[in-house]
Amino acid sequence: MKSIELIRQWMLEHPTSSSLIKYLIWVIFIVMIIQFLRKIIRKNLPDSTTRYKSQKGIEIIGYLLLIFLSISYFTGNIKDFALAIGLLTAGITITLQELILSIAGSIFIFFVKVYKPGDRIEINGIKGDVIDVDTIYTTMMEIGEWVSSDNYSGRIVKLSNAFVFRGPVYNYSKDFPFIWDEFDLPIRYGSDLELAKKIVIQVASEELSKYVKASISKWKDVVDKYYIEDAEVNPTLAITMNDNWIQFNLRYIVDYKKRRYTKHVLNELIGAEIEKTNGKVVLASTTVEIVKIPNLNILKADETHKA
Structure with missing residues (x-):
């Protein structure tokens, strides 16, 4: 009891320290x-989202x-909230500019929905x-740098x-979780171009049909929401002729997380179909091909002199 009385007396004598x-x-x-509530939630909620x-x-x-507790203790009255915030802001705006911008950025990200986890x-x-x-940082699992694709x-x-x-903030998945990708196929001159076009479009249409179907409704929502022209989501083929070969440019839509794998599958399937044409369609390359070696007449020194 005596110790409690001493503590009480000390608090009365030192109101600032006790507060x-x-x-x-x-x-x-x-x-x-x-921390206790976070630990309970972490253990009892199975769904990660x-x-x-x-x-x-x-x-x-x-x-x-x-924040409410701090205002109550250091202003003495919740009505002084605006004054306290004004004085605080005036004192720390310059020194804590990055922190203030980060907190403002987190509020902006949350309300405008610039991006979200996932x-x-x-x-x-x-x-x-x-x-x-x-409230301060966005944490990302990095893609690229020294790793391809x-x-x-x-x-x-x-x-x-x-x-x-x-x-700018580039979002690959907000509103429209698909991207357009493309790659080039060099076709040798003299190949059956109609057969080559048929192979490329048929393989692409069959392999990408699931992405095309899923993207149609999503793209319609984007067109309705933003001032943007309608776009072609089906695979398209453009042909360009240059000095070395006929270049086929295949453009297609794909899930933003499956770009690399889809390109691998398309190259593999198209290559297999071209092999089945038995030479009607041939892929070109920059390798030098010697078609014919000219005849060379080599004369000895004495034969040259006689001639």
């Missing part, structure tokens, strides 16, 4: 509650409680799949949310 201690106790208590959103929701509620984006020259968005490099990149205000 600060109470504030720190409340902060620690709220942080512990947040629901688990992620629930954890983020608890974090936001915790931040709001801490989207594939390119921002500030970095391409990857978004795996987390918090759309494969993961293995690096996890943390990027400031402030970058959404500093340049």
Whole structure:
């Protein structure tokens, strides 16, 4: 009892210190509650999407409680909120500019829906799949760099949310989760061009039919939502003749995550069909082909002299 009385008396004699201690106790208590609830959610929610959103929701509620608590303690009255925020902003705007922009960026990303976890984006020259968005950073699993095509490099990149205000954000999956891709096929002059065209279009149409069907309704939604012209989602073929061969350019639509694999399958199937033509269609190359060796007359030195 005596110790309690001493503590009470000390608190009465030092109101500022006691108020600060109470504030720190409340902060620690709220942080512990947040961590405890996050741990329960992580263990009891099997679905990763629901688990992620629930954890983020608890974090936001915790931040709001801490802000409300801080305003109550340091202003003494919730009505002084605008004044407190104004004074705080005036003092730290320059020193914490990047942090403020990052927080503003996170709010912008959330409300405007620039991107979300699971989207594939390119921002500030970095391409990857978004795996987390918090109040300051966007975390991405990087794609590309020293790895060819759309494969993961293995690096996890943390990027400031402030970058959404500093340049374009390329989203591969928002609204329309398909992209157009293309590749060239060199066909030798003298090949059966009609047969070659038939092979390329038939293989592409059969292999890509699932993407074409899925993309039609999605593209219609994009056309209705934005000021954009309608586009062809079926495979198309363009032919160009140059000095060495006839170039077939195949353009097609594909799932944004399956670009590399789809290109591999198309090349493999088209190559197999061309082999079945028994020489009617031949792929060209830059290899030098010697058609005929001219006859060479080599004379000895004495024969040259006689001649």
